[in-house]
Each structure stands twice: as C-alpha cells, then as structure tokens.
Amino acid sequence: MxxxxxxxxxxPPEPEPTHHRVALFGGVYSNHLALEAALADAGDRGVxxxxxxxxxxxxxxxxxxxxxxxxxxxxxxxxxxxxDSLARGLDDCQCGYTDPRDNHYARLSYRYTxxxxxxxxxxxxxxxxxxxxxxxGGHRVLCCHGSPRRTNEFLWxxxxxxxxxxxxxxxxxxxxxLGTHTGIHWSRGWGGWExxxxxxxxxEAWPPVPPAERPGLHVNVGALGRxxxxxxxxxxxxxxxxxxxxxxxxxxxxxxxxxxxRLAREMQDEELPEEFxxxxxxxxxxxxxxxxxxxxxxxxxx
Amino acid sequence: MASVCDFYPTPVSRPLPVALAEGSxxxxxxxxxxxxxxxxxxxxxxxxxQVSGTVCNLRCSHCFISCSPENDSFWFLSREQVRxxxxxxxxxxxxxxxxxxxxxxxxxxxxxxxxxxLALGPATVLTNxxxxxxxxxxxxxxxxxxSPYTLELRVSLDGTTRETNDDIRGEGAFxxxxxxxxxxxxxxxxPIVTCMRSWPEEDTPRVLADFRELLAGIGYDRARIKIxxxxxxxxxxERTGGYRPYERVTRAMMEGFDxxxxxxxxSRLVTARGVWTCPILLDTASARLGDGLxxxxxxxxxxxxxxxxxxxxxxxxxxxxxxxxxxxx
Numbered sequence: 001m002x003x004x005x006x007x008x009x010x011x012p013p014e015p016e017p018t019h020h021r022v023a024l025f026g027g028v029y030s031n032h033l034a035l036e037a038a039l040a041d042a043g044d045r046g047v048x049x050x051x052x053x054x055x056x057x058x059x060x061x062x063x064x065x066x067x068x069x070x071x072x073x074x075x076x077x078x079x080x081x082x083x084d085s086l087a088r089g090l091d092d093c094q095c096g097y098t099d100p101r102d103n104h105y106a107r108l109s110y111r112y113t114x115x116x117x118x119x120x121x122x123x124x125x126x127x128x129x130x131x132x133x134x135x136x137g138g139h140r141v142l143c144c145h146g147s148p149r150r151t152n153e154f155l156w157x158x159x160x161x162x163x164x165x166x167x168x169x170x171x172x173x174x175x176x177x178l179g180t181h182t183g184i185h186w187s188r189g190w191g192g193w194e195x196x197x198x199x200x201x202x203x204e205a206w207p208p209v210p211p212a213e214r215p216g217l218h219v220n221v222g223a224l225g226r227x228x229x230x231x232x233x234x235x236x237x238x239x240x241x242x243x244x245x246x247x248x249x250x251x252x253x254x255x256x257x258x259x260x261x262r263l264a265r266e267m268q269d270e271e272l273p274e275e276f277x278x279x280x281x282x283x284x285x286x287x288x289x290x291x292x293x294x295x296x297x298x299x300x301x302x
Numbered sequence: 303m304a305s306v307c308d309f310y311p312t313p314v315s316r317p318l319p320v321a322l323a324e325g326s327x328x329x330x331x332x333x334x335x336x337x338x339x340x341x342x343x344x345x346x347x348x349x350x351x352q353v354s355g356t357v358c359n360l361r362c363s364h365c366f367i368s369c370s371p372e373n374d375s376f377w378f379l380s381r382e383q384v385r386x387x388x389x390x391x392x393x394x395x396x397x398x399x400x401x402x403x404x405x406x407x408x409x410x411x412x413x414x415x416x417x418x419x420l421a422l423g424p425a426t427v428l429t430n431x432x433x434x435x436x437x438x439x440x441x442x443x444x445x446x447x448x449s450p451y452t453l454e455l456r457v458s459l460d461g462t463t464r465e466t467n468d469d470i471r472g473e474g475a476f477x478x479x480x481x482x483x484x485x486x487x488x489x490x491x492x493p494i495v496t497c498m499r500s501w502p503e504e505d506t507p508r509v510l511a512d513f514r515e516l517l518a519g520i521g522y523d524r525a526r527i528k529i530x531x532x533x534x535x536x537x538x539x540e541r542t543g544g545y546r547p548y549e550r551v552t553r554a555m556m557e558g559f560d561x562x563x564x565x566x567x568x569s570r571l572v573t574a575r576g577v578w579t580c581p582i583l584l585d586t587a588s589a590r591l592g593d594g595l596x597x598x599x600x601x602x603x604x605x606x607x608x609x610x611x612x613x614x615x616x617x618x619x620x621x622x623x624x625x626x627x628x629x630x631x
Contacts, residue, residue, distance in 0.1 A: 098529075293424065
C-alpha cells in the first residue's frame with residue numbers, strides 16, 4: 001500500500017458500528033491482571049465499546065489467560081505483529097531488532113509465549129482482522145496495530161511528522177487513526193483539531209501548512225502489558241469520546257493501577273528474565289531499547 | 303566527515319561529469335536493461351540531504367567519494383535550497399529527514415537548516431563529531447529542546463582505538479571525535495555510534511563490549527551503537543576480494559521480496575546538483591533521478607550496482623532503524 005497512491009485499505013464486509021464513548025488498548029503482553037483491571041475501570045466509566053489493538057502475548061506470564069479473557073468477553077481484537085507471528089508459527093515477533101541484547105530477550109520472550117499459547121488460541125489469532133473500523137459520532141475511525149499501512153511500523157511521537165499523519169489518514173479514508181505498537185501513548189491533531197495550548201511558530205511562513213483537507217487525529221492508545229517507560233508502575237489505556245458539537249473528540253489517557261507485585265511474582269515463578277520483572281516493578285524499560293528514538297529514550301533510565 | 307564516507311570505503315573518486323549531472327532527461331543514460339530489476343518509490347518516507355556536498359574537514363583514506371576540504375564536486379546546500387525541498391516534502395508525506403556529506407557541520411547554515419527541519423519533523427545528522435565545539439553543542443541542545451521531534455546525531459567511528467581510527471582519519475581525529483561526543487552526551491544527547499563491521503561476525507559481541515567500555519569512559523553509559531554491514535568496495539574489496547560476479551540483485555530475486563527493505567523504495571537524496579537515488583550511489587551517474595523531488599519520485603531506482611546486493615541482503619542500512627519484515631494485513 002502506498003501513502004502517495006492513496007490506496008484505501010478496503011471496506012469491511014459489515015456496516016461500521018457507531019459509538020459515543022470507547023475504551024481502547026493494545027500491547028497486553030500477557031498482563032492478564034492489568035487487562036482485568038482496565039476492563040473493570042472502563043466498565044465503571046460507562047463505555048459503550050471496548051477494542052483491543054493487538055499483541056496479546058509477549059513479556060508476561062501465562063499467555064493463554066489474556067486470550068481467554070478477551071474471547072470470553074467478546075471484545076473485538078485486531079491482529080498485532082506478535083499475534084501474527086504466533087498464528088503463522090514464525091521464528092520471531094517481527095519487531096526487527098538488530099541489537100544482540102534486544103534480540104536475546106525478544107527471543108526468550110517469543111519462545112516462552114509460543115510454547116505456552118495453545119494451538120487453538122494461535123489458530124484463532126490467525127483469524128483476527130488487520131484493522132477495525134467504526135464511527136465515533138460522525139467521524140470515521142480506523143484502528144490498526146502499528147500504522148494503517150504496516151502492522152509493525154513504529155510511529156513514535158518524536159519521529160512522526162504531522163503532515164505524515166495527515167497523509168496517512170487521508171490515504172486510508174479515516175478522520176481518526178488509532179494504533180498501539182510502540183507501547184507509549186500519545187496523540188496529535190491537525191486541521192483544526194490541534195491540542196489546546198500548542199503554540200504556533202514565530203515565523204508565520206514556516207513550517208508550511210500541512211495539506212489537511214479536513215481535521216484529523218492520531219492516537220497511540222498505549223499498552224496494558226508494561227509501563228510506559230516513565231518510572232510509574234501503572235499501565236495505560238485510552239478513552240475516546242465524541243464531542244457534542246461534532247468537533248474534536250476527547251482523548252483521555254487512563255493510568256491503570258493493578259497488582260503489579262503479583263504479576264512480578266508470577267513472572268519470576270515462570271522464570272521469565274529478571275529484566276522484565278524489573279520493568280514491571282520500576283516502570284522503566286530495560287529491554288527493547290534499540291527501537292526508542294533519542295527523545296523518548298532520554299526520558300527513560302536505561 | 304559524514305558516515306556515508308565512513309561506511310563505503312573506496313579510494314576512488316569519480317566526480318560526476320557536469321553535463322551528465324545537469325543535463326535533461328534525454329541526455330541521461332538509458333535505464334539499465336534486464337537483468338537489473340527496478341524498484342518504484344512506494345512512499346517517500348526518508349528524505350536525505352547531501353548538505354555539505356563532498357566537502358569534509360577530514361580526508362579519510364577509505365572514503366568512497368573521497369570527501370576532503372578540497373573536493374567540491376558536490377557543493378553545499380543552502381538554507382534556501384533545503385527549505386524548498388522541505389516544503390515539497392510536506393506534499394509527499396515525508397516521515398524522516400537525514401543530513402549527510404562530507405561533514406554536515408562544515409555547512410555554515412546547518413543550525414538554521416536544522417531549525418527549519420525540526421519545525422516539520424525528526425532530523426538525523428551523520429557526523430564525524432570533530433567539529434562540535436561547546437557553543438555549537440549548546441545550540442543543538444536548544445534546537446532539540448524546542449522541538450517536539452527528535453534530533454539524532456550519528457557519529458562515525460572506525461573501531462574502538464586511536465590506532466584503528468587515526469590510521470584512516472588522520473592524526474587526532476579519534477580524540478576529537480570522543481571529545482565532541484562527550485559534549486553531546488553532557489548536553490543530553492544519546493548519539494548513535496556508527497561503525498562498519500570489519501571483523502568476523504562472531505566477534506560482534508566482543509566489539510560491542512569494547513565500544514560500551516570506551517563510551518562509558520566519556521560518561522556515555524547507555525550507548526546506542528549501530529554496526530553496519532561491510533560493503534565490498536574500495537579497500538574493503540581488497541581485504542575480502544570484493545563482490546563476486548553472482549552478487550548482483552536480479553529480477554528473479556525480487557519475486558516475493560519485500561522491496562520496502564530497500565532504502566530506494568522509500569527514500570531520495572537531495573544534492574546541490576539534483577536528486578539521487580540514495581547516498582551510497584552519489585558517484586553513479588544513472589542514480590541521478592531528476593532536478594527536483596517531483597521528478598525524482600516518479601523515476602524508479604535501478605538495482606544495477608554491486609552495493610545494491612548488500613542493501614538487498616541487510617536491509618536499508620542507512621536508516622536509523624531497520625524496517626521490520628512485512629506483516630500482511
């Protein structure tokens with residue numbers, strides 16, 4: 001698919017549902033305790049739909065548990081790169097690490113998750129869609145894992161220009177694009193949906209105005225599987241709510257408190273790497289560091 | 303000296319004939335015939351700038367385009383030229399901007415150019431870090447702090463010792479590069495140290511450990527290190543025997559291959575003499591794809607050069623991050 005060609009991703013076979021207030025998350029990484037806590041929290045907030053943007057396994061313990069929770073509740077799930085790898089029996093998670101240390105831990109995590117995910121669940125992952133579309137108020141929402149054009153594309157806040165996001169949304173016929181792959185939540189609007197308080201350039205002629213024909217919004221909904229490399233033990237999901245006047249929807253990132261000590265103990269019992277446990281206990285990433293851009297990595301400890 | 307000089311060792315300087323470089327499409331050589339495959343641009347994700355042309359403060363013995371203080375075969379890009387391309391890049395939905403040379407910090411407009419870029423998107427500068435006095439590093443830190451986008455400094459080294467570096471780069475280059483990097487780290491940057499692999503692959507863990515130890519010595523204890531695959535060109539070709547005749551990308555090899563792995567499927571290089579396929583092929587006449595971006599994005603890349611084999615096998619080695627293999631949706 002091409003940004004320049006404007007190729008649409010295709011139409012879903014059924015009419016798109018319309019929602020008013022939605023909870024979204026991804027990157028569950030086998031964190032069944034955070035998943036339960038997030039679902040309870042979202043229920044308390046009166047959401048009318050919940051969506052999971054993929055990557056159910058990795059990192060955490062007992063991968064079948066997250067799958068069972070999602071399937072029992074009938075929550076729509078799309079296929080992340082990890083799910084795709086498990087379903088197809090690939091050799092790795094398709095994150096593309098080249099750093100030997102990151103690769104070492106990625107392999108450990110993938111091997112553990114693959115051998116402990118039931119064949120039936122892996123087959124189910126192969127049936128998951130690559131994208132999900134719905135309407136929020138009158139706006140077209142496209143849920144994907146990495147980006148609308150590539151499941152494993154990293155869209156970090158500090159490496160993704162607004163004009164690129166606008167082109168992506170335009171080419172894939174969406175007003176709001178939601179993803180998760182990087183595991184750190186952020187959002188950006190354009191064409192009249194900019195964040196309030198964002199200051200403009202002192203030079204009125206620069207930068208050139210993005211070619212937005214209509215307002216748009218990109219949200220990384222965050223990950224439930226591990227903290228956001230911010231020194232906090234909470235994990236994050238997103239509440240998206242239509243505005244009454246049909247304008248910019250409200251985006252709220254919700255921290256999830258859960259029994260992270262219990263998760264850490266379960267990980268130790270499963271003999272998962274102590275580095276993973278440390279992340280759960282401290283909120284700082286210890287692995288998968290290669291993929292972080294300088295700005296995001298500088299905010300972390302490792 | 304920027305890292306394109308560093309990773310493609312060849313002592314041969316083959317300046318592009320001016321008539322060829324500036325000629326109309328009709329004057330350019332015809333695209334290569336089979337068996338060389340062609341790759342259309344899928345999306346213009348990475349826009350490169352040959353921002354200091356072939357001008358460098360160093361004269362490394364392995365530089366594939368012989369950058370030096372005297373090599374002006376490609377001249378500096380002006381701030382206005384870069385601005386023009388940046389403005390065009392918005393229409394093309396460009397995702398990342400890269401600056402190379404020569405040594406980008408030899409361009410006296412570089413701070414203004416980076417300010418313009420960081421208003422639009424992320425910027426990466428490939429540098430030898432030998433011309434980074436404190437005042438310049440402070441200015442870079444201010445630019446980085448003012449932008450929502452990341453400013454990456456990619457510093458080229460030829461190994462972890464003064465000997466391995468200075469033999470190639472000249473007396474004192476190693477110490478000056480470390481000093482420059484130390485100032486960057488002190489200012490909050492996490493430079494990406496780039497080194498072309500000149501050792502057996504199984505030694506890479508040891509070399510990485512050596513790099514970490516070296517960098518920890520200047521206060522850089524979470525070093526980002528990018529090891530590049532060797533290109534069998536120039537002196538490296540003498541050491542390894544160069545590319546074998548069969549090491550060429552063929553049309554058959556492209557069947558079922560994810561062309562997004564190749565830099566040329568999503569990248570172009572802006573120079574003072576037109577737009578090229580990629581930084582590796584600056585000295586290749588047929589890699590000049592047009593006068594401007596609009597023309598160059600329509601022209602496919604031709605995988606006729608031996609270096610294309612390395613890119614095919616190793617992925618887009620010039621980007622900060624590898625592109626993951628395609629995941630079908």
